[in-house]
Amino acid sequence: MHELLMEPGGKPHFLLGNEAIVRGALEAGVRFVAAYPGTPSSEIIERFTQLAPEAGIYTEYSVNEKVSVEVSCAAAISGVRSLCAMKHVGLNVAADAFMTLAYVGVKAGMVIVVADDPFLHSSQNEQDTRYYAKLAGVPMLEPATPEEAYRMVIEAFEISEKFKTPCLLRTTTRVNHCRGPVSIGSIPARQGFAGSFAKDPFNLVVIPAVGRKLRLTQLERLKALRAESNGSPLNFSTGRGELGIITSGVSYLHVRDAVRSMGLEDRVRILKLGFSYPQPQALIGEFLRSVKKALVVEEIEPFVEEGARLTAQTMGISTLIAGKGEGLVPREFELDPVKVKRAISTFFEIPFQEPAVTAAPQLPQRPPNLCPGCPHRATYYSVKQVFGEEAIYPTDIGCYTLGILPPLKAADFLICMGSGVSTAGGFSTVLDSPVVAFIGDSTFFHAGITGLINAVANNHRFLLVILDNGTTAMTGHQPHPGVELTPQGRIEPKVSIEKLVRGCGVNVVETVNPLQVKKTQKVLQELKANMGKTGVSVLISKSPCPLFENRILKKTKKIVFQSDGSCDDTCGKCMKELGCPAFAVDTSGEKRAVRIDENLCIGCSVCSQICDAIKPKRIS
Amino acid sequence: MGKADISLRIFFTGVGGQGTLLATRLVGEAALEENIPVLMSEIHGMAQRGGVVESSVVLGEASSPTISDGEANIVIAFEPVEAARALPKCNPKTILITGTTPVLPFTVTTGQATYPAPGALYETIALHVARLIRVDADALAAEANAKRSANVVMIGVLAGTGLLPVSQESWKGALARILPSKLVEANLRAFDAGYRFGLQSKGKPLH
Ligand code: SF4
Numbered sequence A: 001m002h003e004l005l006m007e008p009g010g011k012p013h014f015l016l017g018n019e020a021i022v023r024g025a026l027e028a029g030v031r032f033v034a035a036y037p038g039t040p041s042s043e044i045i046e047r048f049t050q051l052a053p054e055a056g057i058y059t060e061y062s063v064n065e066k067v068s069v070e071v072s073c074a075a076a077i078s079g080v081r082s083l084c085a086m087k088h089v090g091l092n093v094a095a096d097a098f099m100t101l102a103y104v105g106v107k108a109g110m111v112i113v114v115a116d117d118p119f120l121h122s123s124q125n126e127q128d129t130r131y132y133a134k135l136a137g138v139p140m141l142e143p144a145t146p147e148e149a150y151r152m153v154i155e156a157f158e159i160s161e162k163f164k165t166p167c168l169l170r171t172t173t174r175v176n177h178c179r180g181p182v183s184i185g186s187i188p189a190r191q192g193f194a195g196s197f198a199k200d201p202f203n204l205v206v207i208p209a210v211g212r213k214l215r216l217t218q219l220e221r222l223k224a225l226r227a228e229s230n231g232s233p234l235n236f237s238t239g240r241g242e243l244g245i246i247t248s249g250v251s252y253l254h255v256r257d258a259v260r261s262m263g264l265e266d267r268v269r270i271l272k273l274g275f276s277y278p279q280p281q282a283l284i285g286e287f288l289r290s291v292k293k294a295l296v297v298e299e300i301e302p303f304v305e306e307g308a309r310l311t312a313q314t315m316g317i318s319t320l321i322a323g324k325g326e327g328l329v330p331r332e333f334e335l336d337p338v339k340v341k342r343a344i345s346t347f348f349e350i351p352f353q354e355p356a357v358t359a360a361p362q363l364p365q366r367p368p369n370l371c372p373g374c375p376h377r378a379t380y381y382s383v384k385q386v387f388g389e390e391a392i393y394p395t396d397i398g399c400y401t402l403g404i405l406p407p408l409k410a411a412d413f414l415i416c417m418g419s420g421v422s423t424a425g426g427f428s429t430v431l432d433s434p435v436v437a438f439i440g441d442s443t444f445f446h447a448g449i450t451g452l453i454n455a456v457a458n459n460h461r462f463l464l465v466i467l468d469n470g471t472t473a474m475t476g477h478q479p480h481p482g483v484e485l486t487p488q489g490r491i492e493p494k495v496s497i498e499k500l501v502r503g504c505g506v507n508v509v510e511t512v513n514p515l516q517v518k519k520t521q522k523v524l525q526e527l528k529a530n531m532g533k534t535g536v537s538v539l540i541s542k543s544p545c546p547l548f549e550n551r552i553l554k555k556t557k558k559i560v561f562q563s564d565g566s567c568d569d570t571c572g573k574c575m576k577e578l579g580c581p582a583f584a585v586d587t588s589g590e591k592r593a594v595r596i597d598e599n600l601c602i603g604c605s606v607c608s609q610i611c612d613a614i615k616p617k618r619i620s
Numbered sequence B: 001m002g003k004a005d006i007s008l009r010i011f012f013t014g015v016g017g018q019g020t021l022l023a024t025r026l027v028g029e030a031a032l033e034e035n036i037p038v039l040m041s042e043i044h045g046m047a048q049r050g051g052v053v054e055s056s057v058v059l060g061e062a063s064s065p066t067i068s069d070g071e072a073n074i075v076i077a078f079e080p081v082e083a084a085r086a087l088p089k090c091n092p093k094t095i096l097i098t099g100t101t102p103v104l105p106f107t108v109t110t111g112q113a114t115y116p117a118p119g120a121l122y123e124t125i126a127l128h129v130a131r132l133i134r135v136d137a138d139a140l141a142a143e144a145n146a147k148r149s150a151n152v153v154m155i156g157v158l159a160g161t162g163l164l165p166v167s168q169e170s171w172k173g174a175l176a177r178i179l180p181s182k183l184v185e186a187n188l189r190a191f192d193a194g195y196r197f198g199l200q201s202k203g204k205p206l207h
């Protein structure tokens, strides 16, 4: 039995925030789950997929977040409780569906989990999802711990179903990737995922006349939701005193720590907002009246703070409010207890001893790198050999973004999923330099196809290299529509990238195995020679992610590569141009030499194809 | 003082592939066995590609899973350079336990940077913490015939020092609960090896 299907009772379980969300949703009777993986939300769909057959629910890895919201809302409209999970920027992709779904609403509960990433641990920006709740006018809950995430996802289904609207569950990395004790309840008996659909086009087909009607309904619903949040036990206050702190999400934990360690339990009241949109104005007003000063502590944007100021203005309350506005609470990056103590100290004029912090000595950096033997490195190496420094290299989001690092330096521009393809079209129109764009297989399915069609239709001139490693590697090797390797064995890909590319109208399409260096470079030379004439050409650089392949096929390595001793590091070609992390400069002998770490080398053979001193060695 | 009244923050740091998250979880699960309030947090950006992995466990009254600079009571480092990199988390009362096997970052192997001399590194660290405990976790694991369990050796050391109010039974119970059964025996050996080492550095409990 999957561990998240365990029987209730006994000790609390030590669950990851994402696992707590899965368990809570199962207890709430979720029957349909769809998501595209994105850190820090990926474990949600992973766990659901693992347990789906046993739990009798439907799950899918959707092609992107917009699709995941669309398939899930169809289930919810048909009376089947559904859930989507995505990272914050995923909601940008899904925003079109999300905004109007907020008008149409749902029949069965639908929860959209959106994971923000303050400090950009693994993201391209630190946008604050809470504004989406306000923009769309949908309710939002914000947990602080795994235990709360568990309880709130259940509550979110109730709210969603009661008010016939999708409900947001907004988390942050420190909730998704935090483990804490969770006391679980029971999961209802299997129901399958059959739904029923009642035709109702004048409420479900959003032509302008219908949209106008739904807009009014939506505003009415918001009023009712505000009353609900004012009375919700998810919004509560603790402590006593004349000083007030309003907070939400994981910031609540920092606040508790700060208040306790400053010994202010008898002076500070804390209002913790768990049902944070629509903002509980009456509750906030009452709280503001009960304190002399109020500090708002939240991560990223002043979302709660703006609401508190609006409440004060609307209700004629003169309590002094501070937060981001005065620069007391940083707007950038994650908060922590000391940052909160600092803000408390300044605003409430309470002395506090800054901890004496030791600076770390000068140390070698340890940035992440493409793995030894990663086929992306081989592709970048060959592209750089053929196109050199003058070409412009728009890139995309995945492991391969690490191609930014020297010596490969194969990344010049990136903003979002799919931007590699579309920006290449723009660059190639206004620049003389050749443009070579990179995109991974999963990202191509997610957001690259439309850009490619656009490029063909508008006669853009660039080479698109699709880095096809057969998996969504960066987020933990999830599948995508083109996968051939699955835990169940090798399959015919459901969607062939090559056919797809041809179907988009691209005439010049080549496929290479980047681990065959000479062949790859020959094809690249030909593509380069024809670039002026052909518009968009596509190179599919296809070789599986070795980490993934070895795990699935349980392969053990039989060959590693070694320098035969004739190398004297005077050329340094392997180091300066390929840079596999298995290489090491050896200065122990008389002359500097490049050695290969046998334990790190996975035997891809690429280095041996660029240097005669590198030879294979059998290992037992 | 009851167990719920303690307030301890433990910061863990290491390199992708060292098993730091399992070790961190072990501490969390053991605390749970003892009914101590606990939260654990993991930050593993792109860990599998050789980057730094940081995690934390906070116990008792400490409620924020994020450890501020200067506020770690204990630091468990699985690699010496990462121990030094964690110095900002320390204060003069911090106890720092570090593994002694260097894992060379590619910036070093490729000659862009140099790996500091271990002696000097430890001297610097020792200057800023209350106690520095150095553990050759790889050797202890090998001696215990549990080569792949250096991470669990480190937790054994932490247990042996008696810094946490967690009994042997709870440590071992947690270990047996979270590991696949075929790995339990070797890891118990690794834990014991670490535990014996930790006993030698037994100090006043932090609770
Ligand atoms: S996980 Fe796979 S695709 Fe990602 S860097 Fe490693 S080898 Fe390359």
Ligand code: SF4
Pocket (backbone or CB within 6 Å): A372, A373, A560, A561, A580, A581, A582, A583, A596, A600, A601, A602, A603, A604, A605, A606, A607, A608
């Ligand atoms: S064969 Fe060469 S390039 Fe490939 S993993 Fe080994 S050392 Fe790295």
